[in-house]
Amino acid sequence: MSKKSVQTLEDIARLANVSRSTVSRALNNSPLISKQTRERIQAIAREHNFCLNVSGRNLRLRSSRTIAFVAPMCFPPVASAEHLFGLEMLGAIWSGLHELNYDCLIVHSASQDTDWVHRYLHSGRVDGFILMESSFKQTQIEALVQMKVPFIVWGMPVSPFNYCSVTGDNVAGGRLATEYLIRTGRQRIAFLGGLKGTLTVENRFKGYEQALQLAGRALDPALIVYGDYTYASGAAGMQRLLERAPDLDAVFVNSDLMAIAAINVIQESGRSVPADIAVVGYDDLSIAGYATLPLTTIRQNIPLAGKLLAQNLIQHIETGLVTNVTVPVELVIRKSA
Incomplete structure (x- = not known):
């Protein structure tokens, strides 16, 4: 097959001897396929100068390839010098999303408010949400679950609701x-x-x-x-x-x-x-x-936590799988004790 004849995902699939969906996932850096398969398919695409039509793909799949980090309007603000943990976690999430070719949008929400779901998800501006547990009330989490909103929380999951989470031990x-x-x-x-x-x-x-x-x-x-x-x-x-x-x-x-x-x-x-x-x-x-x-x-391990929040939310969006992951912690001894 000549380079000029490689114009679609199906063409790449035939060359790689895989399905069209596997090619799509490989070119979008999906964590659902192995690194070896992903790199092999990407190499074939580069060899044939193949590029995805991103806007067309997003329209067809009804995907914005954007995830919202929801920052409540509270004190201290999540993205502020008084909330250094939130800043470092936001950076780790951004890095994790970037690896998967997703963008990150910061969304502000008022206390008890879930209107941002309609403004951003139902309008197609984002594909899902990442929340910080300490900034949201149980009633808000319950509302998101009932609306079947794709989201993941940093923090312990609240029983009896079934949703994605990543937390430290x-x-x-x-x-x-x-x-x-x-x-x-x-x-x-x-x-x-x-x-x-x-x-x-x-x-x-x-x-x-x-x-x-x-x-x-x-x-x-x-x-x-x-x-x-x-x-x-x-x-x-x-x-x-x-x-x-x-x-x-x-x-x-x-x-x-x-x-x-x-x-x-x-x-x-x-x-x-x-x-x-x-x-x-x-x-x-x-x-x-x-x-x-x-x-x-x-x-x-904030870098790992941010990466898992990004990966597991996107996995949930693509497959519906609900995951609850606990990240190990460790003692670091310095001078104060």
């Missing part, structure tokens, strides 16, 4: 942080949580509680406070802990930004970190290693 993270503090001789270990009532924070607390129980220690309500992931809430929470329990010698904080705030409050009180009070954060954001006092923290 928050129970293991809470347990790792607390066990490390116990091993290093800390006696009065506080818990400075994120948003109270969210599954993510509840599971981190569960890991904290499990580690204390295994060490034969009882929970002390004076050592438990919550914030909202902002720097200000980390500072305020640490101040409350010092007032309630001035003899505490360690604190497990549910975000790196809150942990940095906690360290500043501890130092301003005349105490030393980690000599007087050890601090362990959560997430291992870029700032954790560059802080004035490099932060011991629980690492969530």
Whole structure:
């Protein structure tokens, strides 16, 4: 077959001895076929100077090849310096979508609002949505499920609804942080949580509680406070802990930004970190290693999480498969504990 005669997906399929759908998936970098098959088909297409008619394909398939990252209008804004985790996750999602030849659109939504589904999905502007669990209420998730909207959530799935999710192993993270503090001789270990009532924070607390129980220690309500992931809430929470329990010698904080705030409050009180009070954060954001006092923290693999959010949502759109994936976490030891 001459190069000039290769004009359609069917032509490539005959040369590669595969189906038309396999060729389509290979040229769109679909994760549903093997890397070897994808690269072989792409090589044949390049050899014959074959290019997809993207606009025609999208119109025919009713696909925009665009995924929306839904950012609620809340405080702190998801894409802001006060929400560093959201910024790093957004970057990882964008990278994952880019690998699959998809674009990423940031969509803002008001509290309790699902009108954005009609504005963006039903108008054909996007093919699906990526949400952050801590920014959405259960009623919104339920509404999306009932409307059969293609979406995926970063965070624990809410029972009994069946939808795609990717989350870190928050129970293991809470347990790792607390066990490390116990091993290093800390006696009065506080818990400075994120948003109270969210599954993510509840599971981190569960890991904290499990580690204390295994060490034969009882929970002390004076050592438990919550914030909202902002720097200000980390500072305020640490101040409350010092007032309630001035003899505490360690604190497990549910975000790196809150942990940095906690360290500043501890130092301003005349105490030393980690000599007087050890601090362990959560997430291992870029700032954790560059802080004035490099932060011991629980690492969530954000690049992998973003890639899985992109891949698994597109897989769901193409096949209907619902996946719930838990990404392992690990302890990173630096100078704060």
